[in-house]
Amino acid sequence: MMKVLIYYPENKLGMSDFRKPDYKTLAERARKELDGKIPNFGNMVWLQGIISEITTPHCEYEFGYDNLSEDYINNNYDCVLLPLANCFHSGWVKYMEKRTEHISKLRIPVYVIACGVQASSYDDLDELTKAIREPATKFIKSVYNTGGEFALRGYFTAEFFEKLGFKNAVVTGCPSIFQFGRNLKISNDKVDERDFIATINGTFKLPALDKDIKNSDYICQDIHGKILYDEKYFIENNFDLRRILKYVKRGNYDLWRAVANNKIKLFADTQQWMSYYIHNNVSFSFGSRIHGTIMPILSQVPSLCYTQDARTREMTEFFKIPNITPSAQLKKRSLYDWYLQTDYSDFNAEFEKKFDAFEAFLQKCGLVEKINQNNIFMQRKADDFKFPEIVNQKEIDKLRKTITKNKLLINSFDAIYRK
Numbered sequence: 001m002m003k004v005l006i007y008y009p010e011n012k013l014g015m016s017d018f019r020k021p022d023y024k025t026l027a028e029r030a031r032k033e034l035d036g037k038i039p040n041f042g043n044m045v046w047l048q049g050i051i052s053e054i055t056t057p058h059c060e061y062e063f064g065y066d067n068l069s070e071d072y073i074n075n076n077y078d079c080v081l082l083p084l085a086n087c088f089h090s091g092w093v094k095y096m097e098k099r100t101e102h103i104s105k106l107r108i109p110v111y112v113i114a115c116g117v118q119a120s121s122y123d124d125l126d127e128l129t130k131a132i133r134e135p136a137t138k139f140i141k142s143v144y145n146t147g148g149e150f151a152l153r154g155y156f157t158a159e160f161f162e163k164l165g166f167k168n169a170v171v172t173g174c175p176s177i178f179q180f181g182r183n184l185k186i187s188n189d190k191v192d193e194r195d196f197i198a199t200i201n202g203t204f205k206l207p208a209l210d211k212d213i214k215n216s217d218y219i220c221q222d223i224h225g226k227i228l229y230d231e232k233y234f235i236e237n238n239f240d241l242r243r244i245l246k247y248v249k250r251g252n253y254d255l256w257r258a259v260a261n262n263k264i265k266l267f268a269d270t271q272q273w274m275s276y277y278i279h280n281n282v283s284f285s286f287g288s289r290i291h292g293t294i295m296p297i298l299s300q301v302p303s304l305c306y307t308q309d310a311r312t313r314e315m316t317e318f319f320k321i322p323n324i325t326p327s328a329q330l331k332k333r334s335l336y337d338w339y340l341q342t343d344y345s346d347f348n349a350e351f352e353k354k355f356d357a358f359e360a361f362l363q364k365c366g367l368v369e370k371i372n373q374n375n376i377f378m379q380r381k382a383d384d385f386k387f388p389e390i391v392n393q394k395e396i397d398k399l400r401k402t403i404t405k406n407k408l409l410i411n412s413f414d415a416i417y418r419k
Contacts, residue, residue: 002059002366005077008047010063014039014222014268015047018377021268023388027230038225041268042291047083048270049176050113053371054081054362070105079148079366080110086311087139088160089118090131096139103142110148111365114174116157119310125156129163137164151361154314172358173318177294180380181373182355186302186344191283198335199277199296202288204254206306207324212335218258219273219285219292220266227259227392228266234395244402260400265387271378272388274299279382284339290315297321299380304342319354320346 011017013029030038054061061081064073073080087096103110119128140161143150151172152158161169177184200206201219218224226233237243247256258264267273276282277299285296285303290312293303305323307313316323322342324330355371362368390396 001057003076003078004054004059004061004367005068005073005080006051006061006063007065007080007082008063009065014041015043016063018044018048021388023229023268024391026268027226027232027391030230038222038229038266040222041266041273042221042289042295043085044268045270045291045295046085046114046174046176048377049174049179050081050083052179052376053175054367055372055376056368056370058369059367066102070102074107077108079108080106080146081367082110082112082143084112084115085153086118087112087115088132088136088157089128091118093132093135096132096135100135100139100142103139103146106146108146109365110143110146111367112143112148112150114151114153114172116153116311116314117160119156122156122310122313124310125160125163129160133164136160140164140166149361149365151358153311154318156310156314170357170361171318172361173354174290174294174315175358176291177297177319178355178358178371179375179377180298181371182352182359184298184300184351184355185348186297186300188302188344190340193336195281196283196336196339197281198284198286198339199282200287200335201285201292202306203308204258206286206288207330207332208286208338209332209334213254214257214261216335217263217265217280219276219287219295220264221289221292222266224255224259224264225266225268227396228264229391231391234392239395239399239402244399256399256403259396260403262396262400267388270295272385274378274380275382275385276387277301278380279385284335284342286335286338288312293321302339302342302344304338320350322347 008016013033027038030036051061086092117128119125140150150169152161152169153174155171158169158171198212199217199219200213204213204218206213244256265276267276273295277296282296282301285293285301286306287293288306288308290305293305293316296303303321305312305316305321307316307323307325313323313325322344359368359371362371
């Protein structure tokens with residue numbers, strides 16, 4: 001049996017805490033543990049993917065972090081699994097330096113899973129490579145010196161590795177999408193427009209008609225969660241007429257309209273998240289978040305990703321997930337038109353091959369004999385589904401009354417938005 005240290009704090013909110021969440025205390029935990037920031041629950045989808053996949057009789061794993069000494073790690077584990085998403089960018093230089101010093105003292109292999117470069121666009125690669133060449137090179141070498149390996153999330157990151165002189169890193173994509181096994185397929189059959197239900201995520205500024213944006217649930221993964229679950233939020237922000245107009249003038253028209261119409265949804269539990277799509281017979285997802293795209297795909301809902309940075313672009317391109325890149329030539333269409341255009345033929349044709357390549361990587365590292373294809377965290381079902389209770393529902397209802405009763409406010413919303 002392989003004894004694996006997953007190098008991450010155990011029960012970290014929004015990442016390694018896979019317990020059923022208490023939404024009433026969500027913001028309170030965030031204040032205590034994360035300086036008040038609601039975490040990105042998309043990260044949880046990513047980490048639980050690799051954990052579910054290595055949950056086999058062949059593998060025993062534990063969580064641990066900086067509380068463990070290098071000697072303890074060397075003496076008690078066969079390898080270290082280091083889950084990193086965005087580790088190669090200027091903001092993570094200090095982290096890379098710290099991890100390099102730590103890893104250089106390990107005598108067991110370190111496997112870095114699904115790591116990648118964070119950049120606004122592909123055009124930024126040369127500048128980023130120049131800026132972080134030295135710390136990134138030392139970090140990569142420290143991992144390889146343990147006998148470890150890197151699994152990269154896309155070819156953009158592979159190009160970054162090649163520029164640093166590392167030409168053999170394996171591109172596997174993100175483990176999140178493999179957690180239901182090798183037979184994942186997305187149907188290209190289309191529902192009639194009268195039965196069509198869409199969701200959006202990431203940005204409200206999608207190339208879609210305003211009436212569709214208005215009528216679609218917005219699946220939030222992080223920052224807007226305070227509006228729903230932080231009971232201090234409405235106390236600290238007095239939403240009278242003047243304050244609401246200030247928010248609108250700052251460009252938050254769509255957000256506050258969605259809040260007032262109860263269109264903001266956030267799920268801190270992946271089973272609830274998946275059950276939402278199934279329970280509501282969602283036909284289509286459109287947005288800019290990568291795991292906001294992958295979660296509906298795992299629910300077998302076709303998704304279109306609006307790739308606003310290099311990370312989402314390289315992952316969607318690797319998996320052949322339908323995607324569009326922001327462009328001045330993009331014209332607004334109805335969500336139903338975007339749905340009709342979305343084609344999963346290439347995704348379906350290549351998915352098994354991508355799964356097998358990822359499994360081969362894990363086998364090479366000794367982490368699995370075969371990937372576990374029976375997800376330990378969620379199932380494709382909507383049994384007993386209900387929306388999480390919104391802590392601030394009374395305050396949101398008051399906000400809606402303020403908006404609907406005040407013609408001046410409504411006119412201001414529309415006038416500012418049209419500009």
